[in-house]
Amino acid sequence: MAAPAAGPPPVLRIVAECGRSRARAGELRLPHGTVPCPVFMPVGTRGTAKGLTAAQLAALGCRICLGNTFHLGTRPGPELVRRSGGLHGFMDWPHNLLTDSGGFQMVSLLELSEVSEEGVLFQPPHGGDPVLLSPERAMEIQNALGADIVMQLDDVVSSTTTGPRLEEAMLRSVRWLDRCVAAHARPQQQRLFAIVQGGTEPELRLRCLRAMTQRAVSGFAIGGLSGGEAKARFWRAVKLCTEHLPRDKPRYLMGVGYATDLVVCVALGCDMFDCVFPTRTARFGSALVPWGSLQLKNQKFAKDFRPIDADCGCPTCQRHSRAYLHALLRCNTAALHLLTLHNVAYQMKLMGSIRDSILRQRFPEFVREFMAAMYGGRGGPPAWAREALESVGITLG
Amino acid sequence: MATAGGARPPAPGDDGRRGAARVARVPRLLRVPVRRRGARMRLKLLGAGRLGSLAGLGRGGAGALALPGCLLYTRAGAAPHLTHDTLREVRGVPGVAHVALPALAEIHDVLEEYKEGAAKFMGMPDAVLYCSLHDPVTPCPSGYNTNKELQGSVMFGAIEGGDILEERLRSARETAKRPVGGFLLDGFQGSAMAKETKLKLIASVTAELPEDKPRIIHGVGKPDEVLECIERGVDIFESFFPFQVTERGCALVFSYDCHPAPEATVLPQNGIQDLEKNGAQEDQEEVSKADPEMTPFEISLKDKKYHDDFGPLLEGCSCYCCQRHTRAYVHHLLVTNELLAGVLLMMHNFQHYFGFFSAVRDALRDSKLDQLKELIFRQALQGPASTALRH
Numbered sequence: 001m002a003a004p005a006a007g008p009p010p011v012l013r014i015v016a017e018c019g020r021s022r023a024r025a026g027e028l029r030l031p032h033g034t035v036p037c038p039v040f041m042p043v044g045t046r047g048t049a050k051g052l053t054a055a056q057l058a059a060l061g062c063r064i065c066l067g068n069t070f071h072l073g074t075r076p077g078p079e080l081v082r083r084s085g086g087l088h089g090f091m092d093w094p095h096n097l098l099t100d101s102g103g104f105q106m107v108s109l110l111e112l113s114e115v116s117e118e119g120v121l122f123q124p125p126h127g128g129d130p131v132l133l134s135p136e137r138a139m140e141i142q143n144a145l146g147a148d149i150v151m152q153l154d155d156v157v158s159s160t161t162t163g164p165r166l167e168e169a170m171l172r173s174v175r176w177l178d179r180c181v182a183a184h185a186r187p188q189q190q191r192l193f194a195i196v197q198g199g200t201e202p203e204l205r206l207r208c209l210r211a212m213t214q215r216a217v218s219g220f221a222i223g224g225l226s227g228g229e230a231k232a233r234f235w236r237a238v239k240l241c242t243e244h245l246p247r248d249k250p251r252y253l254m255g256v257g258y259a260t261d262l263v264v265c266v267a268l269g270c271d272m273f274d275c276v277f278p279t280r281t282a283r284f285g286s287a288l289v290p291w292g293s294l295q296l297k298n299q300k301f302a303k304d305f306r307p308i309d310a311d312c313g314c315p316t317c318q319r320h321s322r323a324y325l326h327a328l329l330r331c332n333t334a335a336l337h338l339l340t341l342h343n344v345a346y347q348m349k350l351m352g353s354i355r356d357s358i359l360r361q362r363f364p365e366f367v368r369e370f371m372a373a374m375y376g377g378r379g380g381p382p383a384w385a386r387e388a389l390e391s392v393g394i395t396l397g
Numbered sequence: 398m399a400t401a402g403g404a405r406p407p408a409p410g411d412d413g414r415r416g417a418a419r420v421a422r423v424p425r426l427l428r429v430p431v432r433r434r435g436a437r438m439r440l441k442l443l444g445a446g447r448l449g450s451l452a453g454l455g456r457g458g459a460g461a462l463a464l465p466g467c468l469l470y471t472r473a474g475a476a477p478h479l480t481h482d483t484l485r486e487v488r489g490v491p492g493v494a495h496v497a498l499p500a501l502a503e504i505h506d507v508l509e510e511y512k513e514g515a516a517k518f519m520g521m522p523d524a525v526l527y528c529s530l531h532d533p534v535t536p537c538p539s540g541y542n543t544n545k546e547l548q549g550s551v552m553f554g555a556i557e558g559g560d561i562l563e564e565r566l567r568s569a570r571e572t573a574k575r576p577v578g579g580f581l582l583d584g585f586q587g588s589a590m591a592k593e594t595k596l597k598l599i600a601s602v603t604a605e606l607p608e609d610k611p612r613i614i615h616g617v618g619k620p621d622e623v624l625e626c627i628e629r630g631v632d633i634f635e636s637f638f639p640f641q642v643t644e645r646g647c648a649l650v651f652s653y654d655c656h657p658a659p660e661a662t663v664l665p666q667n668g669i670q671d672l673e674k675n676g677a678q679e680d681q682e683e684v685s686k687a688d689p690e691m692t693p694f695e696i697s698l699k700d701k702k703y704h705d706d707f708g709p710l711l712e713g714c715s716c717y718c719c720q721r722h723t724r725a726y727v728h729h730l731l732v733t734n735e736l737l738a739g740v741l742l743m744m745h746n747f748q749h750y751f752g753f754f755s756a757v758r759d760a761l762r763d764s765k766l767d768q769l770k771e772l773i774f775r776q777a778l779q780g781p782a783s784t785a786l787r788h
Contacts, residue, residue: 047729051736053483053717076729080705084725092721283736303510315482319520323511327473327504333739334475341480 008188011149011218012037012250012271018363021392022242022269025358028064028250030148031189032088032096035063037250038266038354040257040347041098041274046071047081047091050279051337052344054092060314060341061348063095064148066274069141070102070133074124078144086146097147098274101138101180103154103195103223104255115155117172135179143185151221152180154195159227159234161199169224170197170204174211181215191218193252196241199224200233209244219250222270226255231384235264239391242269259288259350260381263370264388266354267363278347282339285329287322288346290373294322296339301326314345364394371396438551438578440464440609447632448761451611455525460492464611465627465761466754468495468527469747470636473504474519476747477640478739481520486717487744489751493525495635497532533586533616533637551578553613556602560590565598569605579611582631586616596625603630619692620651620753621777624770627757634754639746642695646731648710648742649749651694651776653756655768693779698742703728716748717741 014026028035042049042057045068049057057065067087072078084090087097105113105122112123119134138153153176155169177194184192194217198204212220222241225234238253245251250271256262257275265273278288285297287308294301294308307317308325316325316338328335357366367389371381380386386396437453447464454460462468469476469491476484484490501508501515508515516524528550554577558564572580582602585595603612611632617623618638626634642649691697698710709719710727718727718741730738760769 046733046735047726048735048737051478051740053737053740054721055486055717056480056482059482071733075733076704076725080725083705084707084723090726090729302504303507305511315480319481321518323507324474324518324520327500327507328475330473330503331500332472332475333478333736334472334480336736337478337480337483337740 008191008218010248011191012248014248016359016361018267018358019361020364021267021389021394023266023354023358023363024269024271025355026271028096028272030064030096030191032094032148033063035096036352036355037271038262038351038358039064039272040262040351041066041272042279042344042347043068043274043276044091045276046075047087049340049344050283051333051340054094056341057093057344058095060345061352062344064098065093065095067091067097067099067145067147068102068105069099069138069145069151070105070122072099072145073102073133073141074126074131078141082144082146086144088146096149097145098149099142099145099147099151100254100274101142101151101153101195102133103151103156117175119153135176136183139180139183139185143190146186147190149191149193149219150184151193152177152195152217154197154223156197156224157199159199159225159229162201166199166201167204170199170208173197174208177212177215177217181217193217193219193221193250195221195223195254196245197224198237200229200237202236202240205237205240206244209241213244213246217249219252219272220245221252221254223254225253226261226275231382232387235268235384235388235391238265238270239268239388245269257347259290259370260374260385262350263354263367264385266358267367267389267392267394269392278343279340282343283336285335285339286343287325287339288343290370291377292374296322296325297329298326308342309346312342312345312349314342316342316345367394368396440611442608443762445761445764446627446766447630448758449632451632454493455523460525462491462493462525462633463754463758464632465623465634465757466491466632467634467636467750468493470495470533470640471519472497472532473500474515474521476743477643478736478743479747483717483740483744487748487751488715489748489755491636491751493527494521495527495529498528498530499532501528527613529615529635531615533618533635534641553577553579553581555581555583557583558598559584560594560598562598562601565602566605569602573606577610579613579633580606582612582614585614596629599626599631600629606630619777620653620694620773623753624757624766624773628766628770636747636750639750640743641690642692642746643739643742645688645690645697646699646738646742647688647691647695647697648727649695649746650711651753652772653753653769655756655760655765655772693777698724698727698738699731700728704732710742710745711749714745714749716745718745 011028012026013029014024016025026037028037041064042062043066047067049065072081081087081090114121119132122131122133124131135153142150155172157165157169194212194215196208196212198208222238225237242251251269252272253265253270255275256265256273257277262273287294287296289309301322304322307321309317325335325338357363375381381396437458439453440449440451442449449464451462451464471494474496508518511518516522516526554572554575556568556572558568582599606612612630613633614626614631615635617626617634623634703724706724708724710724711719722741727738727741760766
């Protein structure tokens with residue numbers, strides 16, 4: 001078992017656990033306040049939750065969101081953010097922040113990066129000299145940004161990678177974790193999380209888990225997934241991780257944001273999630289609803305005078321119709337913001353309902369209701385979801 | 398309220414007669430259900446210049462617009478970039494929203510089926526709408542021609558006539574005879590007309606109009622031009638100008654404070670110092686490198702020099718952006734193409750612009766219009782020669 005971690009107090013306080021599945025409900029105790037979990041964290045890559053003001057995001061109930069080390073480290077740079085009072089001051093965000101280390105950019109900006117034991121050498125997309133992002137540099141930048149939770153720099157490979165590169169990346173991530181722990185200059189103010197790698201290879205995942213759980217970190221992320229791998233391999237990798245991660249530390253599944261995935265992965269024992277999907281899809285005119293999504297640019301909504309969702313209490317649904325949003329999308333960015341507001345509200349509401357059902361010991365019923373609403377008219381939930389839920393004791397009708 | 402008539406300046410060779418004749422025709426407009434025909438709208442003048450208010454607006458007749466004043470510029474019924482809750486953070490939002498006809502025409506059949514009116518469809522059921530034939534920012538597609546009768550709205554008569562004094566006078570006199578609710582001074586947009594001519598015509602036209610009806614002008618937005626028109630009898634303006642400033646990544650920083658606090662080092666006659674302090678002076682030197690549309694009243698936040706400027710957009714401004722954010726942050730948002738840049742700049746620019754009109758009204762009330770004029774005109778002259786000559 002992991003050695004007791006000296007240092008900052010534990011982040012996770014479990015309030016209730018599902019009697020059947022591995023779902024837990026609780027709180028994250030963080031420097032900028034308590035965050036109920038399971039929690040979905042909207043992504044504000046460059047220090048902005050896209051078109052929403054900090055006040056709007058807070059009004060939706062969001063108490064933790066993401067910034068990105070690579071992007072902010074490039075522009076405007078950590079020194080400037082530090083002088084602005086850290087990322088909190090820069091964004092005027094009074095609640096919690098989590099910064100990703102920049103590892104994912106290695107995959108998404110692959111043509112522009114080169115990995116060695118030292119770190120990742122990036123060619124910045126907007127010109128300038130190549131930049132070396134080492135574990136030490138990633139910690140230095142994150143210490144300047146000042147987020148409440150900081151992530152180790154991991155050697156990330158695409159989730160469909162197999163062979164020696166996958167093992168190399170996993171082993172290197174363990175070594176980089178140690179360098180991040182050593183380089184972390186503000187352990188009392190900022191909680192460091194490890195990121196478990198190993199792709200969808202059970203043996204590699206297991207070795208990674210055993211190694212990383214030996215280290216004194218505040219929480220564990222499950223990385224290297226949600227990138228196009230088969231769903232059947234995805235959920236098994238998640239489950240393997242939650243099986244071997246300590247109960248009393250938060251489990252953060254990175255890059256997961258579709259509603260179905262959130263529900264299933266909560267059942268598998270995950271507490272924290274992030275994804276660009278809800279905010280990004282809003283900017284394409286897509287509104288999330290319990291039965292799927294509405295593509296509001298589609299002509300069929302031109303005379304649909306209902307709100308996006310009659311049961312949604314968000315400002316957009318309180319005031320506007322699908323027809324108006326359809327018209328507004330043509331000529332005013334306010335439409336994008338209205339949809340972003342709604343989609344974030346949808347995610348918050350979903351997580352709130354999940355948490356509530358766990359607290360009231362009716363999570364399995366919630367899952368069944370959720371699946372019925374989402375897939376009722378479409379022949380039932382996907383096979384992978386069904387299997388994953390069954391594996392933790394939740395059977396669907 | 399709605400307007401009749403066209404807005405194109407006369408074509409070369411056209412002696413303007415077409416403009417005058419156009420007024421005589423029955424206006425052809427879209428149905429914009431607002432309220433009872435002209436029954437309750439009334440203009441109250443308080444005696445200092447044309448300081449006053451337009452009352453009795455809207456369905457319940459409770460809406461009002463302080464004069465001289467401006468409308469809230471919207472695109473399809475929403476302030477640009479702003480949702481209802483972000484707009485609510487802006488102080489001094491005028492009680493009348495401006496919607497351009499093309500936006501409504503596009504959804505004409507939708508509104509017909511909706512049956513509950515444009516204002517409610519656009520999410521502001523209690524708003525008073527002013528519908529103009531054209532959007533002051535987007536060029537109008539040609540060929541608009543709807544024959545639906547306008548019901549339940551107050552009509553403004555358009556005064557045409559190009560740059561020919563005789564035609565303008567004829568148009569003004571003819572329109573003044575009609576039972577219109579107010580007057581639109583049309584065809585003064587853009588820079589086709591020499592400034593001298595434009596101002597002379599505006600003064601001549603308003604002299605022919607009854608005192609007790611409001612006069613609106615389209616296409617005039619810069620503070621110095623606004624003051625010139627107010628002096629010549631115009632009451633209502635659009636607020637597309639702060640939107641244009643926003644779209645070019647700029648923030649309005651001109652001073653309209655004729656009554657600075659005693660301890661301030663800047664005296665009213667030193668409006669220049671305000672702009673120097675706010676960086677506008679240096680900005681003007683780079684204006685040819687920046688957006689050519691930029692005016693002396695604004696600063697360009699994209700400029701590198703703001704990347705570590707931790708002051709607000711404008712010192713002393715109480716808007717949402719200036720209270721919570723810095724020039725450095727807005728600069729970062731612009732450079733990284735983040736949507737929030739437009740949101741924050743729009744909030745600031747609208748609030749500043751509405752504050753300007755409030756200051757105009759205060760100046761009229763306190764008989765300090767000359768001081769305000771001097772302050773504004775001094776700042777208008779900060780720009781390079783090319784900007785000044787563009788009038």
